[in-house]
Amino acid sequence: MKQEYDSKLTAAEIGTLWFQYMSDSMVLQVLTLFSHQVEDREISPVVEYARGLSQDHLTKITEMLGSENVPVPNGFTSEDVELAAPRLFSDPFFLSYLRNMGRIGLQRYGLALTSSARQDVRNFLHECIRTSAELNEKATSVQLSKGLYVRSPYIPTPERKEIVHASDFMGSLFGKQGPLLAMEIDHIFVNAQSNMLGKALLMGFSQVAKDPDIRDSLLRGKQIAHKHMEVLSSMLIKEDLPAPMNMVSDVTGSTVPPFSDRLMLYHSTMLQAAGLGNYGVSMSMSMRMDIITMYSRLMLEIGQYVEDAAQLSIEKEWMEKPPQAVDRKELALSR
Known part of the structure; x- marks a missing residue:
């Protein structure tokens, strides 16, 4: 059957x-x-x-x-x-x-x-x-x-296979750090690049937003993207590796809004949420303790921004309620 x-x-x-x-x-x-x-x-x-x-x-x-x-x-x-x-x-x-x-x-x-x-x-x-x-x-x-x-940085081609013997290979929070691993370089570079795009997008949005509250939120998002871009780029520069190029020159001086404030706030929140996911994956692919700690700190900052932006959207009565489970306790008490 x-x-x-x-x-x-x-x-x-x-x-x-x-x-x-x-x-x-x-x-x-x-x-x-x-x-x-x-x-x-x-x-x-x-x-x-x-x-x-x-x-x-x-x-x-x-x-x-x-x-x-x-x-x-x-x-x-x-x-x-x-x-x-x-x-x-x-x-x-x-x-x-x-x-x-x-x-x-x-x-x-x-x-x-x-x-x-x-x-x-x-x-x-x-x-x-x-x-x-x-x-x-x-x-x-x-x-x-x-x-x-813009290509990810080049590193010298490994000449032979090696086994890790040093116990401090993964470094420590405050001690001497080893060179960045290839995968760590890739994720740091891509995340810096994403923040540069986000900074340019939010800079443009903040120029044209009509509502002062939305403008302030977009400016805050831009500042976060700029800060994260600098933090990530500095890790590459310390290793004598190139950092991605800034994209602010791709934004014009227009102050006429092409999009509604609601769309721009949602877009900002979506970008930051995607950044949270990127950092989580990057953390899982990193071995150096200072890099793991860095991603944890950056994720906390983005998480707070996303929460505040969502609250602002609720205050403006712009947020559509996503599908959710039934509140069984409320059902029981409502009878």
Whole structure:
């Protein structure tokens, strides 16, 4: 006898689809503006490819949530973008933004896939992983062709295999530290690069925000990104390794908002949350105690910012409530 399986969406699947809808609805508005403003003929097709992915994701997520009568969030719409606004970011910034999108997508979709069981959700996430990799490939190829790609630092090629014998190989909090390992260099470099992109994005957002509270939050986010960029870059510089280039020159002097304050606050929070995930992975791949401690400290600062930004969103009555479990105690007491 064929065994029947419950095909209802699990909490993990509903949560993944709900938050992905919110993110894609936001990104779609951002990419719609980028598509309207981009001038470079090599960069334009990459923007259009990413924009098409977001549109496709929204359609498929709506179908899957609808199959279980799960309310689709309002998310963000064309009312959150002003296509007539002057340019705020350069074409090369668009490319860096897209490459970072591909990186974040690969991480999030891969994690979501491991906790999903329903076939249509798994098929969707498989496709998201494939297209995120393709987006990263397209953006990287154009950056390389234009000389815009900043490579991770080079180190001397190891001449032989070695076994660790020294007990202080992982260093200590205050004592002498050994050289950075290749994986530590990679994660420090990528995190510094991500913070440079975040700083440029939030600098632009803070220039155009209308609400003083939102402007203050965006400025705080920019300052955090700048501080983290300096902390991470200094670790590379101490080892005589190159740090990523600053991106502030990719932000224009416009003060006319191309996006709603609500969208910009949500985008800021999403970036910082992605940073938390990046730091967590980087910490797990590091062996030096001072690096592990550094990531712990940086994560605490981001966590506080995300909490405060979420509270601000609640105060403005902008936050949509995510799907959640039933409060059984409240049900019992309400009778």
